[in-house]
Each structure stands twice: as C-alpha cells, then as structure tokens.
Amino acid sequence: MKITITIDWKTAKTERRTPIIKVAEELGIKIPTLCYNEQLEPYGVCRLCTVEVVKGKRTRFVTACNYPVEEGLTIYTHSEKVMQIRRLIIESLLALCPDVKILQSLAKELGVKELRFEKGKEDCIKCGLCVRMCEEIVGLSAISFADRGVDRKVITPFDLPSDICIGCGACSFVCPTKSIKMELKAGDRFRSLPGNERFCRYAIMGIIPNALCANSFRCWKCEVDQRFIEQLNTHPIFLSKKRKTKEVKDYITFLHKIRR
Amino acid sequence: MDKDIEQILTRYKGKKQSIIMILQDIQDKYNYLPQDVLKSLAKRLDIPLSKIHSIATYYKSFSLKPRGKHLIQVCLGTACHVRGGQRILEEIERELNIRAGETTNDLIFTLETVNCVGACALGPVVVINGNYHGQMRTTKVSKQTC
Numbered sequence: 001m002k003i004t005i006t007i008d009w010k011t012a013k014t015e016r017r018t019p020i021i022k023v024a025e026e027l028g029i030k031i032p033t034l035c036y037n038e039q040l041e042p043y044g045v046c047r048l049c050t051v052e053v054v055k056g057k058r059t060r061f062v063t064a065c066n067y068p069v070e071e072g073l074t075i076y077t078h079s080e081k082v083m084q085i086r087r088l089i090i091e092s093l094l095a096l097c098p099d100v101k102i103l104q105s106l107a108k109e110l111g112v113k114e115l116r117f118e119k120g121k122e123d124c125i126k127c128g129l130c131v132r133m134c135e136e137i138v139g140l141s142a143i144s145f146a147d148r149g150v151d152r153k154v155i156t157p158f159d160l161p162s163d164i165c166i167g168c169g170a171c172s173f174v175c176p177t178k179s180i181k182m183e184l185k186a187g188d189r190f191r192s193l194p195g196n197e198r199f200c201r202y203a204i205m206g207i208i209p210n211a212l213c214a215n216s217f218r219c220w221k222c223e224v225d226q227r228f229i230e231q232l233n234t235h236p237i238f239l240s241k242k243r244k245t246k247e248v249k250d251y252i253t254f255l256h257k258i259r260r
Numbered sequence: 261m262d263k264d265i266e267q268i269l270t271r272y273k274g275k276k277q278s279i280i281m282i283l284q285d286i287q288d289k290y291n292y293l294p295q296d297v298l299k300s301l302a303k304r305l306d307i308p309l310s311k312i313h314s315i316a317t318y319y320k321s322f323s324l325k326p327r328g329k330h331l332i333q334v335c336l337g338t339a340c341h342v343r344g345g346q347r348i349l350e351e352i353e354r355e356l357n358i359r360a361g362e363t364t365n366d367l368i369f370t371l372e373t374v375n376c377v378g379a380c381a382l383g384p385v386v387v388i389n390g391n392y393h394g395q396m397r398t399t400k401v402s403k404q405t406c
Contacts, residue, residue, distance in 0.1 A: 141311055146314055
C-alpha cells in the first residue's frame with residue numbers, strides 16, 4: 001500500500017515504514033549523516049540527520065535514518081530550526097574531535113565558525129558503524145563497545161589482539177573519521193599458517209573460492225586487491241553478504257580452524 | 261572451573277538471554293569475572309566474546325579485575341558529599357593505602373565510590389559488604405576497617 005508524504009514541499013508516494021532518509025534520497029534531497037549506511041541497521045546515534053516532522057498540529061524533531069514514514073507527514077529537512085540543531089551537534093562533535101577532516105568540512109558547510117566548548121583529543125565519534133559492520137555483514141563481532149558514558153570506546157575483548165578478526169578491514173572502511181586504521185600486524189596470524197592454508201582474504205570472505213595468498217598478506221601490494229577496489233567502489237565484504245551461501249559457511253569453519 | 265560454569269548454566273537452562281544473571285553468579289563465585297571463564301562462556305552460549313565484554317564493562321557492579329574479600333563503598337552523592345563524604349574517602353584511602361577503585365595487595369579490601377545509596381538522611385554513608393554505616397566520621401573509619 002502506497003502512502004503520500006511531503007518532503008520540503010515536494011510530494012512523494014512511497015511504501016509505509018520506509019525510513020525518511022530513503023524517501024528523501026529518491027527525491028534528490030541530501031540529508032547529512034555520519035552514522036548511516038544503507039546496508040546496515042540504522043542506529044540513530046549521530047543525530048545529524050535530524051529533520052522536522054509535522055504530523056497534524058504537532059511538530060517533532062526526529063532522526064531521518066530510522067523514522068518510518070506514515071500517511072500525511074510533512075517533513076522539512078533544512079528548516080532554520082533543523083539547521084540550528086545540526087549546527088549544535090556538529091559543534092559538539094567537532095569539539096570532541098577537533099582534528100577530523102569530515103567534521104571540519106561539515107562544520108564549514110553548516111556555518112559553524114567558533115567552538116564554544118573545550119576541545120578534546122579524540123578521533124572516534126562512537127557512531128557504531130564499525131561495530132555494526134563486524135556484527136551484521138562480517139558476522140563475527142570481533143569488536144564492540146566497552147564501558148559507558150564518557151569512557152565508552154570501541155575495542156576488542158579485553159583490549160587484546162582478537163583471535164577471530166579476519167583482517168578484512170571493513171571496520172576501517174566504514175569509519176567516517178578514519179579512527180580505525182589497518183596495521184601490518186593484523187596479518188601476522190595468517191602469516192604463521194602453513195602454505196596450503198594461507199587463503200587470500202577475499203577467499204576468507206567467501207568471494208573468490210579457495211584462492212591462496214601469493215603476497216604474504218601485503219594486501220596493499222596485491223593486484224587482486226587493487227582490482228577489487230577499482231571496480232567496486234565499496235568494500236568487497238558487502239559482496240559476501242549477498243552470497244550468503246556455502247562459501248561463507250566455509251570461511252566460518254576456516255576461522256574455527258585458525259582459532260584452534 | 262568448567263564444572264562451575266556448567267552448574268551455573270544448568271540453573272538458567274543454558275539460555276542466552278540469562279547472560280546477566282549468569283555473569284552475576286560467576287561474579288559471586290569468583291568475586292570477579294575471570295577472562296578465561298568469560299571466554300569459555302562465550303563459546304558455550306554462542307555469544308561473541310566482544311558482546312559479553314560489552315555487558316561486563318557496561319555495568320559497574322561487574323569487575324574484570326580480582327576484587328577483595330570485603331567491598332567498601334563510600335557514598336559521594338550530593339547529600340553525603342556536603343556532609344563530608346570526600347573526607348571519609350580520603351581517610352579510608354590513607355588507612356588502606358589504596359585509591360578509590362583499587363584493591364589491597366592482600367586481596368582483603370576493595371574500595372569503591374558510589375553516587376547514592378538511597379540513605380541520604382544517614383549521610384555520610386559507607387557500605388561495607390552490603391551493611392550500611394551511617395553518620396560516618398573519620399575517627400570511626402579505622403574501627404570499621406580493623
């Protein structure tokens with residue numbers, strides 16, 4: 001059943017319960033976000049996609065990434081009130097992580113000139129993209145949040161090198177602030193394996209079956225890797241989700257083997 | 261050790277959703293949450309270790325570090341604070357030679373601060389092993405710790 005809603009004076013017909021952000025995207029309206037990824041469950045945590053929703057006589061401010069549309073909504077994505085909220089959000093985020101490029105450019109775009117808050121030294125905005133990525137797409141949950149409140153952080157269990165991480169780099173790929181970086185060390189566990197078990201990371205992800213690594217896990221030098229990045233324009237791990245088949249199961253049994 | 265876990269797990273029929281109760285029971289048994297116990301628990305319940313770690317660090321009543329036999333909690337809520345809770349804490353810190361959040365080397369005392377125990381009329385309050393001691397004074401501290 002289709003319903004009709006109005007976004008920024010444009011009407012749109014859409015399915016019930018679609019998130020606002022998807023409808024806006026179809027209309028060509030850009031809503032800034034930091035914690036949204038189409039392929040992951042919405043989290044609604046960066047608050048940057050806040051929009052004004054008018055339902056009858058009431059006005060509410062909701063996050064566009066996880067608010068399901070219903071009949072007769074009127075939505076304003078760039079009203080003055082919304083912009084005020086976004087400016088405050090980006091100001092707080094930038095105060096937390098003053099050196100992050102994407103926040104700096106967003107602040108410039110929204111017209112935030114000076115920071116009224118004390119500057120921090122972090123580079124993680126706790127958007128949870130990496131955590132959701134590892135849980136939903138990779139299916140391993142090698143990293144997750146620990147502690148709470150101001151101490152909340154993303155770490156591996158006990159902050160020790162993970163023994164289930166496959167080094168796919170998906171967390172680093174989705175990180176909007178580039179807070180998670182790939183290290184050469186990540187491949188050490190694979191380098192210590194016997195030759196016939198040294199599968200390419202794309203084989204581990206279940207994309208190319210049974211390929212062995214020829215570059216001793218220096219993926220940035222690898223031709224296969226370069227080709228994937230050029231062709232896909234996204235992280236190859238997203239492919240493995242689509243083919244949730246035998247190969248993925250294979251790679252999980254393979255992981256259990258490494259874990260041993 | 262695995263026997264202990266099995267015993268606790270059968271009590272909860274090995275259900276994933278009972279994870280918090282299971283962790284509480286483990287904490288009761290060992291006085292803290294040992295790493296290898298959590299690891300085998302993760303395997304046994306088929307929950308990622310990182311998730312269990314998340315839960316264990318989220319709740320303040322769980323501890324990943326060994327804790328002492330006796331738990332001393334000093335209330336620093338608003339009422340206790342204005343009545344000198346801070347001074348009581350400092351006195352206990354001096355007495356036991358540890359800081360708040362730490363455990364004595366002989367694993368007898370663990371000192372913690374809490375933000376309100378709901379007994380503001382008795383402030384400043386110190387809770388030792390679940391027993392409430394109201395109207396604490398610095399002179400009363402050493403009597404309690406002996």
